[in-house]
Amino acid sequence: DSGVTQTPKHLITATGQRVTLRCSPRSGDLSVYWYQQSLDQGLQFLIQYYNGEERAKGNILERFSAQQFPDLHSELNLSSLELGDSALYFCASSVGLEDDQPQHFGDGTRLSIL
C-alpha cells in the first residue's frame, strides 16, 4: 500500500461528458502529480501541484484541469470527453520538490469512454 488513495477505481462514461478524479496523497506529502497511461502514449506526465500551487505542467489538454485543495487532496477534471481519453490515470505524491524524492503512486483510475 503506497498510502496514495485514488477514487474511483473504475469509471465508465460517454463521449462529451465530464468526470472528476480524486486523489489523496500520502500523509505528509506536499506534492501531487497526475499521469495518464495509455497503450499508444505510454506514461505521460500531466501536471504537478505543490502545497496548493501549480508547479509544473506537462502534456495536459485544455479540456483537462486540476487543482490541489488546502487539505492537499487533488482533483483532476476531464471534460468534453473523447474516445481517446480512455486510459489509466495515476496520481502520485512526494514529500516536496527535490529530485531525490521518489513519487509514490496510487492504484489509478481506469477511465473508459464509450
Next chain:
Amino acid sequence: AQKITQTQPGMFVQEKEAVTLDCTYDTSDPSYGLFWYKQPSSGEMIFLIYQGSYDQQNATEGRYSLNFQKARKSANLVISASQLGDSAMYFCAMRERFNNAGKSTFGDGTTLTVKP
C-alpha cells in the same frame, strides 16, 4: 528527443537467475535523480530504487541494484534471484533538478517474464 530510453520491450529470465534491464537517459542538468518502478498486471506502480546523480555508489534495495554509469548515461536495473512475482512491466524514470523541475520523464517500459 527521448530523455529516457528503454531498448528492451520484452525480456525473459529463468526463475532464480539474475536479469538486467537497460535504461539510458539524456540530460544536461548537473543534478538529477533516476528511479525504477514496477507495474504488475494488476496495474499499480511500485517504487523500487533510486539513484542520485552525485551518488558515488550504486544503489541497492534487497534483490534490486542499479548499475549506474554516469559517463555512459546509463542506469540499468539488476534483479538478482528472479522470482515468478517479478513478472511485470518495469519503468525507468528521471527527475531533473533545474531543467523541467518537477516533471518526471518515464521510459516506455520493459516487460519482464520470469519462467519457472
